[in-house]
Amino acid sequence: MNVENNRATDVIKTREADIANVLLTGEALKTRIAELGEEITQDYQGTELLVLGILKGAVLFMADLIREIKLPLTFDFLAVTSYGASTQSSGVVRILKDVERSVEEVHILIVEDIVDTGLTLKYLKENLSRRNPKSVKVVTLLDKPGRRKVDVVPDYNGFTIPDEFVVGFGLDFNEQFRNLPYIGILKPEAYRS
Ligand code: 5GP
Secondary structure: OOOOHOOOOOOOOOHHHHHHEEEEEEHHHHHHHHHHHHHHHHHHHOOOOOEEEEOOOOOOHHHHHHHOOOEEEEEEEEOOOOOOOOOOOOOOEEEEEEEOOOEEEEEEEEEEEEEOOHHHHHHHHHHHHHOOOOOEEEEEEEEEEOOOOOOOOEEEEEEEOOOOOOOEEEEEEOOOOOOOOEEEOOOHHHHOO
């Protein structure tokens, strides 16, 4: 493949017709993720981090974020039950795939795609805290504080967004749209049909 003739484009044609508008461009995401990485690098100076990505939504964010964290770190993934094919939280959180090592005496940084009701995060923070880590903090790419059902505040937040169902950059609807290189608002008719 000729790499020079294969420049990345900011637009993915697949299913683009279902996007009402772009909320955050790829450029805006890149800039903010670099800032978050710098902040985290400063805050954790002299320590070693276990970065825990929540599958699957946080994968793209985490891949970019860890390259901006200039510290020794390891990473792992957790999978929890999510909305499935709905856009509403069921309120039920269950771990489907757990961390593969002991987290005792470890600084944990949970990486989330979005905090909505806060139910997932509250459950994860409590569950991980019971395992005696040195600390548990949370970085989320997006925060929708308007929809919070439980009192949980992310330690680092990329963007506070309005109460809209968003897709792209890892976030899905029905497993689709994760590969969009931006965050977009889905047209309501796309999830009504
Ligand atoms: P919470 O437990 O805070 O209500 O929900 C967290 C999870 O719900 C997120 O990790 C994400 O998977 C899903 N979620 C919440 N809001 C949205 C949204 O606007 N778009 C998408 N695609 N997923 C969302």
